[in-house]
Amino acid sequence: MKDLDAAPRAQEMDEVQTEKIGAEPTGTGREKGLAMLQGLDRFFASLNYSYGLRMIVGIALAWFVAFRLQTDKPYWAIMTVMIVTLPTQSELLEKFIARLIGTVVGAISVNIIAAYALDDQWLFVIYMAFWLALCAYLASARSSMLTYCFSLCGYTSAILGFSLSVIPSSYMVFQISQARILEIWxxxxxxxxxxxxxxxxxxxxxxxxxxxxxxxxxxELYEMLLTPGQDHKAFAMQYKSTLQDLMDFRDRVFQSFLSVSTERNEVLSIYQNGHRLITAMSGVLSLESMKHDLLKSDREAMIDYLDRLREWFLKGQSRERKLATKPVAPDALLSSSKGRYFVKQLDDKLMDLLALRAPDTDRADLYIPSIRIYYSDRKEALINGARTFLSIIAGMAFWMGTQWETGYILLVLIGLICTLGATYPMINKLLTVTLVLTIFMTVPVAYMLKFGVLIKANGLLPAMLIVLPIYFFAAMIKIRSLIGFLIGYAFMLSSVFLIGFANPMTYNFAQFANNALSVVIALVIILMIFNIIRPSSDDRKIERILESINHQFTLVEKNVTPKAVRDYEAYLYSAIYKARIIPESYGKARFLSYAFLTLVILRQQLALSNNEVRWALPDALQTAIQYEQFEEALSLIPEYEKNAHNDAERMNYWELSAAIRALLVFLDHHQSNFADQ
Structure with a gap:
């Protein structure tokens, strides 16, 4: 679901203080009015006008070219622009290549199916249903590149295939194929x-x-870490929010490598700094828990050290000056092995953060995992494929049963909705209802536009001046949020289809009514099949993610290398990214906790192996963590810590216990929140 990252980016301080924008203003009426105006100003300033302008310029040009080339259905060209125009240049480049390949594959596939089964409508539709179900499965199950390839492959196949089913002749196969491919291209x-x-x-x-x-x-998170009396739960929540933001940012920067107008060194520098931020975040939650342990045993020394360190950290100094004036830990703290370990770990994290100011000459940490490393929920993809197949067969049965003259449009719409919708396998009930309501509300709007306004336009330019501002507004809505994305996307595509920007434009109410009825029936059939073959529950999706992560963790844990850990991180971030639209729940908190803990363990093993110390997680402890029996894991650690072979291994167990305690605080906070709700 990378299209869903289209929300415009605000300025630095606006973004940091987003939660304050919607706060209830206090004071006089004038102050409230000023606060409201400032909020509106921030809102309009944050809109991605560049994306909206690119969208309508692309629509206008595609519309004009399709008319000049005398294609009979220019609205397919317009719809294609709406589908493939993305918020950033780099995203478009990646998906343009995928969709170009998908269009060719879709056209070839339809012609092969037509060569074998075009004379028998039912057989042809069954073959098409199998092919579109396969496209929907692959669009759900594969990586980003292949997702969009098979999405547009299904889109092209649906447009071509079901149009051919009503005129079964080899000549028309060629004519319709070349016309639709030309419009899509x-x-x-x-x-x-x-x-x-x-x-x-x-x-x-x-x-x-x-x-x-x-x-x-x-x-800000480090400032909280260096505050002795910091609330543990508040720190955990801030950690979660910051880390999720960083992972979204990492994905966006990675796509910038594909931008043809971006200096590669500039993108490498930004990617490197983004990765350094994530590295600086890793292990911070454990440090917070270790800090609380030491505040109990060496309170005075810890408070003295943290206060001086916090004052040093907040000073605005150059990197060299900061390194030269860093406070030294008190002897009382360094006298214990735990104190020394904490000071060293904290120093390492602070150096990671200060490395953001270092020159970008060192590319050692620039390993970029392969795009083939990603999380895929194949069971949900299979459900999507089965739903697509049954929806098309149900649409065909309705068409044949009613002998509807333009019933093939119903199959086209079902194919389009299922294959394009397959790119969002984690979609939930709220988003589905939003999508359906938007399409239903588009019907009267499209009617008023076509028969109330466009019918009076006496040329292409006046028609553009009427329609393009509306689509500009819809594009702005599309990139505001996930709900906004579905509203804008559904409105643009369904309105183009209903208005039917043909060449020449026709104003036939019967045709409009047929198209509107096709949209409604297609949605009813899909929702009916959706109700029969239900998507997995959010909890079940989370369970499958956990099973997959546990499998990957077990493989990496047997042979820990820097590359294996980085690849595991990439896999983990991909899973978190896929799960981002699943509503917050205790199960999702468990998933994030387990993911964090596995990273802590692997990084501990990697650090020890770099010092030529071999350490493997004991079987009993690994089993307890695998089954999320964290309390039992905590009870096992003291014995392992006592029998450790060396001090490094002993400190490893202490850090692991600190990480588990931090996760229990995190989970307890989530459990109490959901219990209150």
Whole structure:
């Protein structure tokens, strides 16, 4: 679901203080009015106008070219522009290549199916249903590149295939295929070149602002870490929020490598700093728990050290000056092995954070995991494929049973909705209802536009001046949030289909009514099948993610190397990214906790192996952690710590117990929150 990252980026301080924008203003009426105006100003300033302008310029150009080339259904070119125009140039480049390949594969597949089964409508539709179900499965199960390839493959196949089913002749197969492919390619090429020619400096500036905002949030977290009396639960919540933001940012920066107008060294520098921020975050939750342990045993020394360290940390100094004036830990703290270990770990984390100011000459930490490393929920993908197949068969049965003259449009719509919707396998009930309501509300709006306004337009330019501002507004809604994305996306695609920007434009109410009825029936059939073959519950999705992560963790734990740990991190971040639209729940908190704990263990093993110390997690402890029996794991650790072979191994167990205690605090906070609700 990378399309869903389209929300515009605000300035650094605006982003950090987003939660304050919606706060109830206090004071006089004038102050309230000023606060409201300031909120509106921030809202309008945060909109991605560049994306909206690229969208409508692309629509206008595709519409114009399709008309000039005398294609009979230019609305397919317009719809293609709407589908493939993305918020950033780099995203478009990646998905343009995938969708171009998908279009060719879809066209070839339909022609092969037509060669064998076009004379028998039912057989042809069954073959098409199998093919579209496969496209939906692969769009759900594969990596980002293949997701969009098979999504547009299904999109092209649905448009071509079911249009052919009503005119079964080899001549019409060629005619319809070349017409639809031309319209789709007009949309693809137009969107690509408009985005490539569009100035991309705003994207680059925005990424740099985003990096500064993330650095600011990490510094806030470190300030909390260096505060002796910091609330443990508040720290855990801040940690979770900051880390999730960083992972979203990491994904966006990774896509910038594909931007043709971005200096590679600049992107490498931003990627390196983003990774350094994530590295600086790793282990901080354990340090917070270790800090609380030491505050009980060496309270005075810890308070003295943390106060001096916090004062030093908040000073605005150059990196060299900071390194030269860093406070030394008191002897009382260094006299114990736990105190020495804590000071060393904290020093390492502070150096990771200060490394953000270092010159970008060292590329040792620039290993970029392969795009083939990603989490895939294949069971949910299989459910999507089965749902697509049954929906198409149900649509065909309705068409044949009613002998509806334009019933093939119903199959086209079902194919489009299922294959495009397959790119969002984690979609939930709220989002589905939002999508359906938006499409239903689009019908009267499209009617008023077509028969109330466009019918009076006497040319292409007046029609564009009427429609394009509306689509500009819809594009702005689309990139505000996930709900906004579905509203804007559904409105744009369904309104284009209902209005039917044909060449020439026709104003036939019967045709409009048929198209509107097709949309409604397609949704009813899909929702009916959706109710029969239900998506997995959020808890079940989380369980499958946990099973997959545990499997990967077991494999890496047997042979820990720097590359294996980085690849595991990438897999973990991919799973967290896929699960981001699952509502907050105790199960999701468990998943995040387990993911964090596995990283702590692997990094401990890696650190020890770098010092030529071999350490493996004892079987009983590994089993307790695997089954999330954290209390039992805590009870086992003291015995292992007591029997440790050396001090390094002993400190390893202490850090592990601190990490588990931090996770229990985190889970307890979530459990109490959901119990209150």
């Amino acid at each position: 007009i949309g693809l090429v137009t969107a690509f070149f408009i985005s490539m020619l569009w100035p991309a400096y705003l994207e680059h500036r925005d990424i740099r602002h985003k990096l500064r905002a993330k650095r600011f949030k990490v510094r």
